[in-house]
Amino acid sequence: MSEIRLSKNRLYLDNAATSFPKPxxxxxxxxxxxxxxxxxxxxxxxxxxxxxxxxxxxxxxxxxxxxxxxxxxxxxxxxxxxxxxxxxxxxxxxxxxxxxxxxxxxxxxxxxxxxxxxxxxxxxxxxxxxxxxxxxxxxxxxxxxxxxxxxxxxxxxxxxxxxxxxxxxxxxxxxxxxxxxxxxxxxxxxxxxxxxxxxxxxxxxxxxxxxxxxxxxxxxxxxxxxxxxxxxxxxxxxxxxxxxxxxxxxxxxxxxxxxxxxxxxxxxxxxxxxxxxxRGVANIAAHERALGTTFLEGLAGVDELRFFGPRNMADRVGVWSVRIEGRGPLALADQLEKEFGILTRAGLHCAPLAHRTMGTDQPSDMAVPTDVGTTRLSFGPFNTLPESQFAAAALAAIASRKTSPVSALHVR
Ligand SMILES: Cc1ncc(COP(=O)(O)O)c(C=O)c1O
The missing domain is CATH 3.40.640.10 (Type I PLP-dependent aspartate aminotransferase-like (Major domain))
Known part of the structure; x- marks a missing residue:
């Protein structure tokens, strides 16, 4: 599933909005x-x-x-x-x-x-x-x-x-x-x-x-x-x-x-x-589950990061909402893009009641009360396991407030 490369130094993880690239x-x-x-x-x-x-x-x-x-x-x-x-x-x-x-x-x-x-x-x-x-x-x-x-x-x-x-x-x-x-x-x-x-x-x-x-x-x-x-x-x-x-x-x-x-x-x-x-939709599903497993493994022990939704890959799709308390979702998305070239979507994702249910309709950074919701990373069939590892490493680096030990170029 990895025959397509993304533009250099950009990792598109907004497939829940629209898929990219296309075959x-x-x-x-x-x-x-x-x-x-x-x-x-x-x-x-x-x-x-x-x-x-x-x-x-x-x-x-x-x-x-x-x-x-x-x-x-x-x-x-x-x-x-x-x-x-x-x-x-x-x-x-x-x-x-x-x-x-x-x-x-x-x-x-x-x-x-x-x-x-x-x-x-x-x-x-x-x-x-x-x-x-x-x-x-x-x-x-x-x-x-x-x-x-x-x-x-x-x-x-x-x-x-x-x-x-x-x-x-x-x-x-x-x-x-x-x-x-x-x-x-x-x-x-x-x-x-x-x-x-x-x-x-x-x-x-x-x-x-x-x-x-x-x-x-x-x-x-x-x-x-x-x-x-x-x-x-x-x-x-x-x-x-x-x-x-x-x-x-x-x-x-x-x-x-x-x-x-x-x-x-x-x-x-x-x-x-x-x-x-x-390819078979069951094979695509299996690939996307593997991406999720890798993503979760890369974030094991990163206690500063909160996840939403089921952990079991059989119960979910590759749409991940995350939040770091004290850092606004938009600020996190911005950092992912500027430091790592990772493209995500922050905010309420046109689903206000879902955020109310999860309690993420409230700001996580009190200094920026309008920055509500979560940062969403969503995978597609062309994403690779190294890309999933890279996204997890980027989040872990930001969550621990270290400056990045990984460069956007290393996985590609
Ligand atoms: C669950 C859900 N329903 C409906 C839509 C609307 O899809 P479209 O943009 O194709 O109208 C979206 C878009 O993100 C969605 O995630």
Whole structure:
């Protein structure tokens, strides 16, 4: 997994925001599209327009294979993960409904639900999580289900503590109660195996630009066959199909994809998924677990550093939130970049309730009360074990307030 090198002296550890680098095949496919295809899918009968439609068809097929869907046409292309989550939250819930989400969720779930609550459309219950592990107890979700509950929406893994939730168990609770189950796979798609059928997932929202290794501006939504009949569309427009009608087509996937596609982005996404299928998502997961184990080993005994989320690699993804008391998360991120060339993200990571749960919404450096949250290091498939060791050594050096004994150049 180490065939790609990062830019010299820079170690990108912000894969939870978007993955970087991308496999060379992704970039080659986008260049090929730009140079030789160019046309808009479904907008012409000539060879280039047909080639564009074929790019989309193959991408859908690969998504369906990766997530074990029933039908490739039930994978809808979206702008990103937030777009996919919004399509379900706003399209599925009706006035008077009740929805369930969790304290570990991202604003991409919290904000659309809150918007509906604010307009008195729905009521909601937010299930708390364990402050140490970030786990949500599936039984708490079961107990929160009411007669008017129509949606359980939650992140598969959190983007702050990296906790993997027990979604198969929650999926079967939801299925038994006939409540739709929307899974936000922003931090797991491409990182962990996901099987929409085995895990009783009704809607799966994924970014294309994170673990699926496509470019920014891509994402997807899986809609379980049959549910599309009950999901309202908030966007209508040209689809290149049934143009004699002035109403939106009712068939998949056109009903959900008005307007021209980001075909060049999808050409890249398709190759990102192919890369994952070729390596095997279980092998990628094993590699990322090894990165985590190495990272933890490198930090053993560094008592000044606090970690959040589970320690057991089987229960988490490679998203690590850390904090050094007395040093603000932003100041720590700054130091990691300036001294070591390590790129991380500091702050609340669009997940305010997760930080409230862990108590990290408060400043760690009282002199800078606005510097709240954690410093987040997030690994991807191209990171290597020496890079993981290097990140741990850098944190250890900063935590012990020594000037760096390691140089950003030593591991590469
Ligand atoms: C858990 C989670 N959900 C949703 C999102 C939103 O993803 P996107 O930026 O693709 O809309 C993110 C982004 O970081 C995330 O981490």
């Amino acid at each position: 060379p095949e992704v970039l080659q496919a986008m260049i090929h599209y730009a140079e030789h295809i160019g046309a808009s899918a479904g907008r012409g009968g000539y060879a280039e327009a047909r080639a564009s439609a074929e790019v989309l068809r193959i991408c859908r097929q690969r998504l369906c294979t990766l997530f074990n869907g029933e039908n490739p046409d039930h994978f809808i292309f979206t702008l990103n993960c937030s777009d996919a989550l919004n399509m379900v939250i706003h399209g599925w819930l009706k006035p008077g409904d009740h929805a369930i989400c969790t304290a570990m969720d991202h604003n991409s779930i919290l904000r659309p639900l809150n918007d509906l609550v604010r307009w008195r459309m729905i009521t909601q219950t937010r299930i708390p999580a364990d402050p140490a592990t970030g786990w949500v107890d599936p039984q708490d979700i079961r107990k929160a289900i009411r007669p008017r509950t129509r949606l359980i929406a939650m992140a598969h893994a959190g983007n702050v503590a990296g906790t993997v939730q027990r979604i198969a168990q929650i999926g079967s609770i939801a299925r038994r109660a006939e409540v739709a189950f929307l899974v936000d796979a922003a931090q797991t798609a491409g990182h962990l195996p996901i099987d929409v059928q085995a895990q009783s997932i009704d809607f799966l929202a994924c970014p294309g630009h994170k673990g699926l290794l496509g470019p920014l501006g891509t994402g997807c939504l899986y809609i379980r066959p049959g549910l599309e009949k009950h999901l309202r569309t908030s966007r209508q427009g040209g689809t290149g199909s049934v143009s004699e009608r002035d109403t939106q087509p009712d068939f998949m996937p056109d009903r959900w994809e008005p307007g021209s596609h980001n075909a060049i982005g999808l050409a890249g996404l398709s190759e990102g998924i192919a890369w994952i299928l070729q």
